Amino acid sequence: MVNHDSQKGLDRRKFIKIGGMSTLALTLGSAGIPSDLFTGIAHAEAHDGSFLQFNPDGKFKIVQFNDTQDDEYIDRRTVQLMEKVLDTEKPDFVVLNGDNITGGCDTPLEMKQAINNIAQPMEQRGIKWAITYGNHDEDSTPNSGLNEEDMLNIYMTYKHNMNKPGIKGITGTGNMNMLIKNSKGTDGAFNLWLLDSGRYAPQTIAGQDFAGYPTWDWLRFDQVSWYYEASKKLEKQWGHKVPSLVFIHIPLWEHRFMWFGSVDGRTDAHHAKALKKHNIVGERNEDECPGPVNSGMFSAMLERGDVKGVFCGHDHVNTYMGNYYGILLGYAGSAGFGTYGLPGADRNRLRGARVFNLDENTKDVLVETHMVFAKDFGIDLTANDQSIPPAPIDENKKKEKTEKS
Numbered sequence: 001m002v003n004h005d006s007q008k009g010l011d012r013r014k015f016i017k018i019g020g021m022s023t024l025a026l027t028l029g030s031a032g033i034p035s036d037l038f039t040g041i042a043h044a045e046a047h048d049g050s051f052l053q054f055n056p057d058g059k060f061k062i063v064q065f066n067d068t069q070d071d072e073y074i075d076r077r078t079v080q081l082m083e084k085v086l087d088t089e090k091p092d093f094v095v096l097n098g099d100n101i102t103g104g105c106d107t108p109l110e111m112k113q114a115i116n117n118i119a120q121p122m123e124q125r126g127i128k129w130a131i132t133y134g135n136h137d138e139d140s141t142p143n144s145g146l147n148e149e150d151m152l153n154i155y156m157t158y159k160h161n162m163n164k165p166g167i168k169g170i171t172g173t174g175n176m177n178m179l180i181k182n183s184k185g186t187d188g189a190f191n192l193w194l195l196d197s198g199r200y201a202p203q204t205i206a207g208q209d210f211a212g213y214p215t216w217d218w219l220r221f222d223q224v225s226w227y228y229e230a231s232k233k234l235e236k237q238w239g240h241k242v243p244s245l246v247f248i249h250i251p252l253w254e255h256r257f258m259w260f261g262s263v264d265g266r267t268d269a270h271h272a273k274a275l276k277k278h279n280i281v282g283e284r285n286e287d288e289c290p291g292p293v294n295s296g297m298f299s300a301m302l303e304r305g306d307v308k309g310v311f312c313g314h315d316h317v318n319t320y321m322g323n324y325y326g327i328l329l330g331y332a333g334s335a336g337f338g339t340y341g342l343p344g345a346d347r348n349r350l351r352g353a354r355v356f357n358l359d360e361n362t363k364d365v366l367v368e369t370h371m372v373f374a375k376d377f378g379i380d381l382t383a384n385d386q387s388i389p390p391a392p393i394d395e396n397k398k399k400e401k402t403e404k405s
Helices: 003-007 010-024 076-089 108-123 148-155 221-238 253-260 268-277 297-304
Strands: 059-065 093-097 128-132 176-181 188-194 244-247 307-312 321-324 327-331 352-359 366-373
Touching: 059 076, 076 108, 076 352, 076 366, 093 188, 108 128, 108 148, 128 148, 128 188, 176 221, 188 221, 221 297, 253 268, 253 321, 253 327, 297 307, 297 327, 307 366, 327 366
Parallel strands: 059 093, 093 128, 188 244, 244 307, 307 327
Antiparallel strands: 059 352, 176 188, 321 327, 352 366
């Protein structure tokens, strides 16, 4: 995760806007945006008829897209990749796992368009989906005026979106768990934890700054505590531990420990031992970038014994996965072509998505997970910019809006 990421493409964005806005001539009215969209309307209705359940054959498939990370002028190949993956894999559920959009959205309309770009691949196919937040999702907030809560209200207007307002009283936006019932609808077969891993560390704690330390955020104690207590409640409710996956944007420190099989060692020899010990597959092309504080989340998951895997994004050119003391730790790489990738001509080689196959008839339910890549679908990997104007927004296919209670 490189620090200059937030400054991605500012010049080309300004150029595109100057040349494109005159021809688009989009206004709130002409784009079909309701005038009350940004005036205190909440879209937090219960998802009537919308729930997750295993298919009659006992199978369930999840796709994770990470770091689509663009503004309203999205690189066309990001959308193409999403569509190809969805049409090939035919998932039952999709997670957009943070850094879904980035800086460059200067107005509420542009923010809405950026969100619409990444919502449409699922909406057009009737696939249920949800988002978590990353460190870049509020990059446009100073100009657009819309923060993560405002964005969540927009996401929740989509017919097939499964997000909820999130647990009150804990750090972050949109923290939630999502139960997947078995094929008969009689048992909690699997669970998804969608957590907001934050943006950046505070400037200081106890008068001390973070110079020399990582400056990203971390899961806070109240989030870890909520997971722990909610996990126990699920076990009590269903009479057994409910196997689960955790989706967070920023990796845990244990991701790095696993790669090297060591806390302090950072050599090829350390990794060679870890490769066999932890059954690691995939690539690591940049340092893991967790926050300066180890949240204790891994310890809590070990204690509970329900989490089968923790999957993140954030570090765009890491795609690896391994088994760290019984819990899979892994990345999904970057699905977004408009953000940083590998150096030079290889920039887009690892653009892709992660697929999870579940089977309720197996002990751990999670059968396997693997990466699929843009190159697998014949998508152009040229290291250039292929941004396109925002697509029209069809408000007729949105959920009906309800007043805040």
